[in-house]
Amino acid sequence: MRQTAAPLLGIGLVVSLVLLLQWAIGVGLVDEYTVPRPSEIAAALPRLVTEEHVASRFMVTVGETFAAGALATLVGTALGAALYRWPLMRRSFEPWVAVLAAAPLVLAYPLFLVLFGRSSLTVVVIAFASALPPVVLQTVTGFAAVRPVLLAVGRSLGMGRAAEFRRILLPAALPSVFTGLRLALMFGLINVVGVEFLINLGGLGALINDLSERYDLPGTWAAIGVVVLVSVCFFATLDGGERWLRRRG
Amino acid sequence: MLSVAGLTKRFGSQADGVTAVDDVSFDIRPGEFVSVIGPSGCGKSTLFNIIAGLQTPTSGQVSVEGQPVRGPHPAVGTVFQEESCFPWRTVIDNVAFPLELAGLAKAQRHEQAKQFIDMVGLRGFERRMPSELSGGMRQRVCIARTLAAKPRLLLMDEPFAALDEQTRLLLGDKVLQIQQELRQTTLLITHSITEAVQLSDRVLVMTYRPGRLKRFVTIELPRPRSGDAVTSPAFGAAVASLWADLREEASRGMQEAGG
Numbered sequence: 337m338r339q340t341a342a343p344l345l346g347i348g349l350v351v352s353l354v355l356l357l358q359w360a361i362g363v364g365l366v367d368e369y370t371v372p373r374p375s376e377i378a379a380a381l382p383r384l385v386t387e388e389h390v391a392s393r394f395m396v397t398v399g400e401t402f403a404a405g406a407l408a409t410l411v412g413t414a415l416g417a418a419l420y421r422w423p424l425m426r427r428s429f430e431p432w433v434a435v436l437a438a439a440p441l442v443l444a445y446p447l448f449l450v451l452f453g454r455s456s457l458t459v460v461v462i463a464f465a466s467a468l469p470p471v472v473l474q475t476v477t478g479f480a481a482v483r484p485v486l487l488a489v490g491r492s493l494g495m496g497r498a499a500e501f502r503r504i505l506l507p508a509a510l511p512s513v514f515t516g517l518r519l520a521l522m523f524g525l526i527n528v529v530g531v532e533f534l535i536n537l538g539g540l541g542a543l544i545n546d547l548s549e550r551y552d553l554p555g556t557w558a559a560i561g562v563v564v565l566v567s568v569c570f571f572a573t574l575d576g577g578e579r580w581l582r583r584r585g
Numbered sequence: 586m587l588s589v590a591g592l593t594k595r596f597g598s599q600a601d602g603v604t605a606v607d608d609v610s611f612d613i614r615p616g617e618f619v620s621v622i623g624p625s626g627c628g629k630s631t632l633f634n635i636i637a638g639l640q641t642p643t644s645g646q647v648s649v650e651g652q653p654v655r656g657p658h659p660a661v662g663t664v665f666q667e668e669s670c671f672p673w674r675t676v677i678d679n680v681a682f683p684l685e686l687a688g689l690a691k692a693q694r695h696e697q698a699k700q701f702i703d704m705v706g707l708r709g710f711e712r713r714m715p716s717e718l719s720g721g722m723r724q725r726v727c728i729a730r731t732l733a734a735k736p737r738l739l740l741m742d743e744p745f746a747a748l749d750e751q752t753r754l755l756l757g758d759k760v761l762q763i764q765q766e767l768r769q770t771t772l773l774i775t776h777s778i779t780e781a782v783q784l785s786d787r788v789l790v791m792t793y794r795p796g797r798l799k800r801f802v803t804i805e806l807p808r809p810r811s812g813d814a815v816t817s818p819a820f821g822a823a824v825a826s827l828w829a830d831l832r833e834e835a836s837r838g839m840q841e842a843g844g
Contacts, residue, residue: 483667485667485669488639488665488669491639492637492661493683494657494659507671507673510673
């Protein structure tokens with residue numbers, strides 16, 4: 337009962353806010369030239385599909401986000417594990433990783449354009465660089481937070497380093513690592529769409545740029561809605577992945 | 586079964602170091618239940634870690650079944666003071682963990698794990714996660730997991746220290762029952778006199794820093810014992826005799842720690 341109540345409550349809130357906005361525009365509280373009516377935004381969606389090829393742009397954005405996220409996962413967990421394994425490295429480099437996490441990398445996009453050209457590669461590299469720090473930080477934090485007694489259990493059962501990593505460290509750190517992956521996904525997707533928008537290339541970001549320059553406000557908002565859909569898909573996949581890994585423990 | 590000979594462990598440098606365990610020697614016979622008791626800071630846990638193969642002694646030797654211990658020994662099973670269930674595994678998968686490491690198939694290891702879950706009185710909780718259990722139940726899961734590895738020597742480091750008095754007595758009963766059933770050779774580290782008397786064939790009393798062997802006391806109470814044994818006069822006498830020994834050490838510990 338309570339399990340179904342929570343998502344229903346969430347959806348209910350969003351629907352209520354949308355209806356509230358529709359009403360506020362209807363009675364003139366909000367200017368309809370500033371914010372289009374939700375009903376108009378919904379009506380713009382079919383147009384995006386037939387005229388703006390939103391499906392292929394969706395796939396481009398998904399592909400770039402996936403590439404950046406997968407790279408950040410592989411490199412970030414490996415770096416996080418290395419920082420945990422060698423405390424000197426952790427003390428030396430962890431603050432710099434945190435600094436990188438706070439840096440507005442997207443502002444350096446001209447540099448990346450020069451280095452990698454006006455291509456999907458630039459988009460992926462910037463998104464990867466911004467998605468990496470949370471994975472590294474959450475991985476090293478997750479490993480470091482494993483209770484020593486759990487490792488003592490492993491040693492008392494004669495487990496080697498590899499088995500200890502696979503069967504104790506990794507499952508114990510998993511929730512923290514997945515928090516890092518969720519953050520990475522957010523930063524990655526924001527940067528993918530942001531850079532697409534800035535260099536007007538490829539996926540949904542470029543589409544939003546086009547539509548806004550044409551003053552097609554319902555279309556712009558509908559395209560932003562599709563970006564939200566991308567993040568929903570990724571989050572659902574991550575949740576499923578975490579549950580699957582937990583079961584395998 | 587277990588032989589400890591001239592065991593000494595020093596921490597720190599020669600000049601300002603601390604001798605945690607000083608020249609301790611004793612033996613445990615197969616099937617025997619021995620408790621080590623002493624005031625806080627007497628080096629009980631250090632002794633435990635060395636016998637478990639998790640720390641190396643400064644000098645002296647531990648051997649299990651005639652083999653010197655130079656790391657965790659497959660014949661030795663350990664239950665730690667701190668509850669150590671794997672929170673991502675169900676009760677049955679926690680208990681089956683050593684069997685999984687040994688390469689047993691799932692059906693087989695679950696069947697064996699069930700026996701030990703029954704033994705610690707957790708039937709019906711096989712599919713629960715540790716977070717759904719009380720502290721005492723989680724510690725029982727840990728005991729079952731250690732037993733599932735079929736150790737020939739069971740080492741327990743104050744496994745009931747974090748539990749309330751009633752749970753301690755009931756768990757003590759459970760451990761006694763298991764010990765009768767398996768004829769399990771057991772070394773229990775504890776600071777509880779009643780626990781030591783209730784469970785043990787012999788009690789080893791340690792001195793406060795440096796941790797030396799003060800006395801070996803044989804507990805003559807008839808077996809099988811249960812929690813009810815704590816009310817008998819013989820039990821009271823045994824407790825009083827141990828307390829006389831310990832009181833001296835504990836007050837010395839308090840004075841030294843205070844001054």
